[in-house]
Amino acid sequence: MLNEMMHRPVVMESIVQFMREGQLPFEGQVAEIEAYANERGIPVIPHETAKFIDFLCASLQPQRILEIGTAIGFSASLMAQHLRNDGHLTTIDRYPDMYERAKENFAKQGLNNRIELLEGDAADLLPQLDEAYDLIFMDSAKAKYIEFLPECMRLLRLGGILIIDDVFQGGTILHDEKKIPKRVRKIHRKLNELHQVVLTSKEHRSCLIPLGDGLLMIRKESDKIDF
Ligand SMILES: C[S@@+](CC[C@H](N)C(=O)[O-])C[C@H]1O[C@@H](n2cnc3c(N)ncnc32)[C@H](O)[C@@H]1O
Structure with missing residues (x-):
């Protein structure tokens, strides 16, 4: 039997709207930060992605x-809400206008003892980390994902999950490179390289999820890092 969804856009606009408006809003400070970001166009994960990450963290309880x-x-x-007292979250950003506001937001929620904010470029900071993480969420400069991937895999425990956000490049990821505006061509090429190495790997389980601009999820299943 024909699967008619195969010939339609993956996520219809009305469904995106439903995912944003039909799912319960968050509460308290998390809802306030989300609204603050959306009102000012600060690039945070869309509501449907946030609901998924909230569900995943509630289910897996990464510490x-x-x-x-x-x-x-x-x-x-959002993720820190699911941490037990001995759990912790480390987050990295290099842009003071962003991380200064994040610090205020963490303090307001009394999360300073559970969240460690590292200020600087992930390219410099990742090699200095030495811990086995249950969950890594990579949501930074897209052209760098492929460069950070081996460090993320090194830092994941076996069975740990890496979520990479915004991997469909606004739906243009499969377009011919010649049709991609020059200013974003590098991102397009690097994201395609990322898909190629991850999706063909037999060492680690992976899947794509069409939430927001696409999530690529990888479950570390061996100590062999083939990308
Ligand atoms: C899309 S925003 C993150 C949104 C956040 N995860 C959320 O949903 O609330 C991307 C952030 O990554 C930071 N960033 C980009 N490249 C980076 C790098 N190489 N090292 C550290 N931070 C980086 C930017 O400064 C920006 O604040």
Whole structure:
């Protein structure tokens, strides 16, 4: 039987709207940070992605979390809600306008003892980390994902999960490179390289999820890092 969804856009606009408006809003400070970001166009994960991450964290209860790309601390605050007293979250950002606001937001929620904010470029900071994380959320400069991937895999425990955000490049990821504007061609090429190495790996389980601009999820299943 024909699967008619195969010939339609993956996520219809009305469904995106439903995912944003039909799912319960967050509460308290997390909801306030989300609204603050959305009102000002600060790039935080969309509501449907946030609901998924909230569901995943509630289900898996990761206790050591690493985030690359804090912005003003929306996704970090959301994930930190699921930490037990001995759990902790480390988040990295290099842009003071963002991380100063994140610090205020963490303090307001009394999360300073559970969230460690590292200020600087992930390229410099990741090699200095030495912990086995249950969950890593990578949501930073897209052209760098492929460069950070081996460090993320090194830092994941076996069975740990890496979530990479925004991997469909606004739906243009499969377009011919010649049709991609020059200013974003490098991102397009690097994201395609990322898909190629991850999706063909037999060492680690992976899947794509069409939430927001696409999530690529990888479950570390061996100590062999083939990318
Ligand atoms: C999309 S925002 C993160 C949103 C956040 N995860 C949320 O949903 O609440 C991306 C952030 O990554 C940071 N960033 C980009 N490249 C980076 C790098 N190489 N090292 C550290 N931070 C980086 C930017 O400063 C920006 O604040």
